[in-house]
Amino acid sequence: MKSRDIAVVGILLAIGAILRYLSNIVPGAIVANPIIALYCLAIILIVPRVKDALGIGIVAGIISALISHSIFPPANLISEPLGALVCLGVYITLRERLPLSAGIATFIATLASGFTFLAVSLFVIASSIIPAPGEHFTMGAFILAVSPIIILTAIANSLISQILYFPSSRILMRGMAAEPPDRDRRALPETGDVPNAPMIRFHGFSYTYPQAKAPALSGIDISIEQGECVLVNGPTGAGKTTFCLAAAGILTHDYEGAMEGSVAILGKDASGYEDMGEIGKIMGVVFDDADAQLIFTTVEEEVLSGLENRGLDPHEVRRRLEEILRLTKIDHLRYRAPHTLSGGQKQRVSLAATLASGTRCLILDEATAELDVEATATIIAILNELKRQGKTIIVVEQKPQEMADIADSVLIIEQGRVTGFLGANEFFASCSEDEHPGSLPSARHAAPCAAPIIEIRDLTHQYGETLGLDRVSLNICPGELIAIIGENGSGKTTLVKHLNGLLRPTSGTVTVSGIDAAVARTTDLARHVGLVFQNPDTMLFEDTAEREILFGLTNIGRDAEEAQGEISAVLERVGLLDQRTTFPRSMSRGERQRLAIACVIAMQPEAIILDEPTTGLDLAEAERIMTILEELSRAGHTVIMVSHDMHIVEHHAHRIIRMENGRIASDSAAGTGGET
Amino acid sequence: MADILQYKRIDGVFHHMNALTKILFLLFVIILAVLSTNPLVLLGIVAGLFVLAIAGKFAMELARQVPMLLFLSAGLILLTVLTMQSGSVVGHLIPSAMPVIGGHIPITTGALNFAIVLSLRFFAMLFAFQLMVISTQPRDLVGALQQIRLPVDYTLMLLIAIRFIPTLQLEGKRIQEAQLARAYNPGEGVSGKIRSLTPIIIPLVSNALGKANVLGLTIDLRGLRSMERTPSPDKAFGSADYVMLAGVGIGAIVAAAYYTGII
Numbered sequence: 001m002k003s004r005d006i007a008v009v010g011i012l013l014a015i016g017a018i019l020r021y022l023s024n025i026v027p028g029a030i031v032a033n034p035i036i037a038l039y040c041l042a043i044i045l046i047v048p049r050v051k052d053a054l055g056i057g058i059v060a061g062i063i064s065a066l067i068s069h070s071i072f073p074p075a076n077l078i079s080e081p082l083g084a085l086v087c088l089g090v091y092i093t094l095r096e097r098l099p100l101s102a103g104i105a106t107f108i109a110t111l112a113s114g115f116t117f118l119a120v121s122l123f124v125i126a127s128s129i130i131p132a133p134g135e136h137f138t139m140g141a142f143i144l145a146v147s148p149i150i151i152l153t154a155i156a157n158s159l160i161s162q163i164l165y166f167p168s169s170r171i172l173m174r175g176m177a178a179e180p181p182d183r184d185r186r187a188l189p190e191t192g193d194v195p196n197a198p199m200i201r202f203h204g205f206s207y208t209y210p211q212a213k214a215p216a217l218s219g220i221d222i223s224i225e226q227g228e229c230v231l232v233n234g235p236t237g238a239g240k241t242t243f244c245l246a247a248a249g250i251l252t253h254d255y256e257g258a259m260e261g262s263v264a265i266l267g268k269d270a271s272g273y274e275d276m277g278e279i280g281k282i283m284g285v286v287f288d289d290a291d292a293q294l295i296f297t298t299v300e301e302e303v304l305s306g307l308e309n310r311g312l313d314p315h316e317v318r319r320r321l322e323e324i325l326r327l328t329k330i331d332h333l334r335y336r337a338p339h340t341l342s343g344g345q346k347q348r349v350s351l352a353a354t355l356a357s358g359t360r361c362l363i364l365d366e367a368t369a370e371l372d373v374e375a376t377a378t379i380i381a382i383l384n385e386l387k388r389q390g391k392t393i394i395v396v397e398q399k400p401q402e403m404a405d406i407a408d409s410v411l412i413i414e415q416g417r418v419t420g421f422l423g424a425n426e427f428f429a430s431c432s433e434d435e436h437p438g439s440l441p442s443a444r445h446a447a448p449c450a451a452p453i454i455e456i457r458d459l460t461h462q463y464g465e466t467l468g469l470d471r472v473s474l475n476i477c478p479g480e481l482i483a484i485i486g487e488n489g490s491g492k493t494t495l496v497k498h499l500n501g502l503l504r505p506t507s508g509t510v511t512v513s514g515i516d517a518a519v520a521r522t523t524d525l526a527r528h529v530g531l532v533f534q535n536p537d538t539m540l541f542e543d544t545a546e547r548e549i550l551f552g553l554t555n556i557g558r559d560a561e562e563a564q565g566e567i568s569a570v571l572e573r574v575g576l577l578d579q580r581t582t583f584p585r586s587m588s589r590g591e592r593q594r595l596a597i598a599c600v601i602a603m604q605p606e607a608i609i610l611d612e613p614t615t616g617l618d619l620a621e622a623e624r625i626m627t628i629l630e631e632l633s634r635a636g637h638t639v640i641m642v643s644h645d646m647h648i649v650e651h652h653a654h655r656i657i658r659m660e661n662g663r664i665a666s667d668s669a670a671g672t673g674g675e676t
Numbered sequence: 677m678a679d680i681l682q683y684k685r686i687d688g689v690f691h692h693m694n695a696l697t698k699i700l701f702l703l704f705v706i707i708l709a710v711l712s713t714n715p716l717v718l719l720g721i722v723a724g725l726f727v728l729a730i731a732g733k734f735a736m737e738l739a740r741q742v743p744m745l746l747f748l749s750a751g752l753i754l755l756t757v758l759t760m761q762s763g764s765v766v767g768h769l770i771p772s773a774m775p776v777i778g779g780h781i782p783i784t785t786g787a788l789n790f791a792i793v794l795s796l797r798f799f800a801m802l803f804a805f806q807l808m809v810i811s812t813q814p815r816d817l818v819g820a821l822q823q824i825r826l827p828v829d830y831t832l833m834l835l836i837a838i839r840f841i842p843t844l845q846l847e848g849k850r851i852q853e854a855q856l857a858r859a860y861n862p863g864e865g866v867s868g869k870i871r872s873l874t875p876i877i878i879p880l881v882s883n884a885l886g887k888a889n890v891l892g893l894t895i896d897l898r899g900l901r902s903m904e905r906t907p908s909p910d911k912a913f914g915s916a917d918y919v920m921l922a923g924v925g926i927g928a929i930v931a932a933a934y935y936t937g938i939i
Contacts, residue, residue, distance in 0.1 A: 004892030010836025055830040276896035292887035339842040526859035539854040541878040555859035
């Protein structure tokens with residue numbers, strides 16, 4: 001079983017556990033168990049060996065038993081493994097023959113699991129108190145009474161599994177790890193860990209993803225020395241992440257696709273290492289999705305896992321744990337669970353866990369992309385210390401200036417090719433001229449308007465004991481383009497969630513287009529205020545871009561036929577008209593962000609709120625988004641964006657509101673720095 | 677947000693016990709609950725578990741489960757009354773005073789006794805499972821399961837599932853907010869929950885699966901599938917474990933003597 005398959009199963013079982021918990025609202029001795037749908041989906045997606053299907057069933061049984069509210073929880077330890085085996089058997093038999101094999105396999109597996117659970121429960125629970133002959137306990141009646149629950153659960157599970165199968169399989173097809181890639185390698189001799197060998201040596205390396213027409217990397221021929229700090233720069237989609245995967249030996253070991261040339265790590269061809277576990281002793285990688293790199297349930301466990309796996313003695317493990325927690329400034333977070341951490345904290349924990357493995361080389365792929373200024377500065381300071389310790393560091397970064405003080409060299413990748421490998425001084429000297437093409441736009445004072453579209457008076461919001469907002473008052477006028485800035489936890493998101501009823505005031509008032517947002521339904525406010533979340537994937541679920549836009553339009557009562565013209569117009573406005581029938585999740589991050597904006601503006605709200613609309617985008621894509629927002633502002637829409645990208649804020653916002661500790665610290669027209 | 681399968685950091689006696697001891701105790705309670713048909717004995721087991729929870733400083737956590745358990749027990753009693761007639765009739769589900777349909781579905785002493793026994797077993801087993809979940813770090817549970825020969829791949833699945841439950845609950849809430857902000861109104865109640873399934877669960881599953889690649893690579897790069905752990909002194913058996921094991925041993929002997937008729 002591949003590690004990614006283990007991850008798929010674990011994640012789907014987590015969703016199953018959540019659904020299972022929610023299903024406890026159904027009273028009865030035998031409650032519906034949607035966890036079956038999710039483990040069946042996992043089995044259908046990864047088609048494991050029989051032994052592993054049994055293992056999946058056992059783990060599902062343990063989880064079901066632990067959260068069960070049914071008459072005999074341990075029965076899950078028998079029913080779920082059996083259900084898993086039945087699912088695998090039925091799916092393998094039917095997959096080539098029937099289009100709905102996923103749903104059918106889940107239906108039969110649920111019946112098998114459900115009736116097994118019932119039989120075991122009744123045998124164990126009831127056999128000890130079977131009434132004396134002549135009395136009328138009817139086991140048959142009991143079975144008849146609960147059978148409909150099992151059958152209804154089987155129907156529901158088969159629907160869940162079949163509905164989820166299509167999008168899930170498409171998601172997993174991207175970057176599918178499978179058989180070793182097709183290689184045409186100019187292999188280097190396997191020299192092993194050579195003291196003075198480069199940390200990483202690319203030798204005529206090219207790589208093409210499965211089903212892709214053009215190579216993602218082409219003719220890479222560079223060497224990165226031990227102790228060097230390399231900044232990798234280039235536009236979105238240039239191949240920077242693929243470069244990181246290649247440098248870490250991941251493409252060689254874990255990816256399908258066509259590969260030419262070779263990558264050597266410390267003088268030894270990447271394919272000469274036994275597996276990623278062996279390479280993992282040399283290379284550590286911190287990906288942009290910090291959350292996906294945290295596997296344990298507390299920060300301390302996360303860091304300990306790396307230390308304990310190195311075979312150190314217990315005292316040394318403790319000493320190094322404290323050292324790493326201090327270095328990464330997370331010692332105060334040691335008992336916190338991952339889901340309670342901010343994005344910046346997660347990145348630091350992820351970095352700490354990577355450091356715990358004691359690797360000599362660190363690769364950070366856009367590790368600061370979603371962080372605010374303060375959190376980014378903390379990560380850079382840590383990298384500076386690691387560089388001082390002699391680690392080799394490779395950093396992919398959209399904001400190169402952040403790395404000016406620590407980078408030794410800069411590798412520029414465009415369209416999969418290395419177009420420059422410069423000394424850092426040379427790069428930053430040329431960069432400083434380009435980065436400031438002109439002066440900031442002249443200050444545009446936000447003139448007071450007679451009829452504000454949004455009026456906030458003494459708004460206070462309390463999260464339990466914590467004060468989220470503290471007596472905030474604010475007027476926002478039609479056509480304004482406002483940026484709300486501030487550090488994490490300053491109250492930005494709390495403020496904007498009051499504008500569409502996702503949060504209600506603890507005290508104070510919020511009026512939107514004359515409607516009291518404290519009492520109006522969110523679905524009614526959505527006609528007046530649109531919200532685009534930071535991650536566009538939070539809202540996208542349809543098969544095509546046009547259906548995604550139509551979803552919002554039908555929610556506000558528009559006819560699907562009549563809406564076609566509006567869909568075309570809005571797709572054209574965001575530059576996605578040629579992607580009308582494209583599966584949204586196969587689009588680039590920038591395109592998905594534009595589609596999310598299109599979904600909202602199609603509903604023609606007076607105000608549009610965007611949470612970090614340019615995060616994770618390169619400068620060109622960010623400018624494209626901002627051009628759309630400026631057009632909306634000129635057309636009379638009020639645009640409110642929460643952002644920590646000061647370059648974007650200073651160049652595009654008409655008005656900047658800075659939040660601090662739940663209060664408005666400043667409210668100024670852009671470029672003035674003064675209070676309005 | 678409901679705490680599903682989440683450990684609570686409390687400085688109590690159960691929290692200091694080895695996970696294997698707690699697994700053994702859990703098995704003991706399950707077997708005892710299954711063997712017991714006397715409601716008083718079962719009530720004693722439930723009360724004993726509650727006393728242990730007080731000693732472990734998490735009685736409130738168990739107490740929070742009681743309303744849900746009572747609700748489910750009511751369903752269980754209804755089901756039993758509908759399917760079992762044994763002993764004497766004490767009343768009718770549809771009171772005799774009701775015109776035309778009154779006096780149907782008799783409630784018998786046998787059915788009530790059976791339902792009470794089932795409900796108390798239900799309480800005993802769920803309290804025992806809660807005791808395990810609340811007081812055991814997932815990492816220790818995984819370690820104990822490995823000690824009883826569950827392969828590392830499966831313990832990793834369990835660990836990932838437990839780790840991601842709260843994260844995905846939060847993600848689900850965000851997705852629900854995003855769809856509400858698009859004027860989506862699936863309605864209230866069970867039918868609303870069913871209607872909201874597609875716009876919420878598809879992005880939830882898709883986003884979660886999007887993490888699988890990085891998660892898998894992290895497992896590989898950190899060598900987690902080898903799980904060659906340094907033994908940790910704070911997981912060694914302590915005095916609380918020995919007391920618990922002795923209690924389980926004595927309890928087993930007494931139970932065996934009781935059920936074989938020696939006492």
